[in-house]
Amino acid sequence: MxxxxxxxxxxxxxxxxxxxxxxxxxxxxxSAVNCDAVVGVQSGETCFSIAKAFSLSTEFFLSINPNVNCKALFVGQWLCVSGSPN
CATH class of the missing domain: 1.20.5 (Single alpha-helices involved in coiled-coils or other helix-helix interfaces)
Incomplete structure (x- = not known):
C-alpha cells in the first residue's frame, strides 16, 4: 500500500x-507589448536619450521595452519607440 x-x-x-x-x-x-515603431541604437545613445528624442517618459519607454538592459545597449539593437504595454 x-x-x-x-x-x-x-x-x-x-x-x-x-x-x-x-x-x-x-x-x-x-504581458506581451504591442510595438508600433522601432529604432536601432546608434553609437553613444542611451535609453534616456532615445526616450527624450521621441518625447517619451522614461517610465513609458521602459514599459514598452520590458527586457531592455539600459546599462548594456549595443549599436544596432532594436528598441520600441511607439506602442502600448499590456
Missing amino acids: AKTSNKTTMFLSMVLILSLILGVVVKKAE
Missing part, C-alpha cells in the same frame, strides 16, 4: 509543478 501512496503523491506533485509552469508561461504571453 505504501507504493501506491508514493506513486499518488509523486503524480500529484508532478501535476502541481506542471500547473505552476503553465501559469508562468501563460502570464508571460499575456
Whole structure:
C-alpha cells in the first residue's frame, strides 16, 4: 500500500509543478507589448536619450521595452519607440 501512496503523491506533485509552469508561461504571453515603431541604437545613445528624442517618459519607454538592459545597449539593437504595454 505504501507504493501506491508514493506513486499518488509523486503524480500529484508532478501535476502541481506542471500547473505552476503553465501559469508562468501563460502570464508571460499575456504581458506581451504591442510595438508600433522601432529604432536601432546608434553609437553613444542611451535609453534616456532615445526616450527624450521621441518625447517619451522614461517610465513609458521602459514599459514598452520590458527586457531592455539600459546599462548594456549595443549599436544596432532594436528598441520600441511607439506602442502600448499590456
